[in-house]
Amino acid sequence: MILGKVVGDVxxxxxxxxxxxxxxxxxxxxxxxxxxxGKSLLAVDxxxxxxxxxxxxxxxxxxxxxxxxxxxxxxxxxxxxxxxDEIET
Numbered sequence: 001m002i003l004g005k006v007v008g009d010v011x012x013x014x015x016x017x018x019x020x021x022x023x024x025x026x027x028x029x030x031x032x033x034x035x036x037x038g039k040s041l042l043a044v045d046x047x048x049x050x051x052x053x054x055x056x057x058x059x060x061x062x063x064x065x066x067x068x069x070x071x072x073x074x075x076x077x078x079x080x081x082x083x084x085d086e087i088e089t
Contacts, residue, residue, distance in 0.1 A: 002057040003084065004029045006049050007040065018075045022068075025049060025080055027057055032087055043078040044068065056082035 008026035012019075023045040029038045034054070041057060046067055049055050057080055058064050064079040065072065 001081075002027075002029050002041070002059055003032065003087075004041065004055050004057050004080075005034065005036075006051050006053045006055055006080070008051060010042065016075065018070075019044070023048075025055075027055060027078075027080065029057075030054070032089055041078050043080045044076055045080045047080055047083055049080050049083055054084035054087070055080045056084060 004027035006025050007028045010024040025043050025045050026040050027043050028036050028040045031037050043057055057078060059078045061077045064076045065074055067079050067081050068076060070076055
């Protein structure tokens with residue numbers, strides 16, 4: 001699981017049918033202090049997250065499909081699966 005911050009959303013009027021009905025977000029992976037690490041990810045939103053939210057992201061197809069209750073042949077890999085309220089260290 002990846003900790004990240006939503007930095008943008010993607011509007012697409014033409015997309016693969018597997019993504020119909022899903023909001024797409026751009027998520028920047030961060031460390032526990034909120035500092036950016038690595039490259040940003042394009043993820044399907046399953047929790048109604050918005051720009052600025054700290055989120056939990058799954059970046060593995062089988063788990064992503066399970067969260068979305070999607071069939072095995074659905075081409076989904078990266079899914080926002082939680083909104084982080086607080087981080088304690």
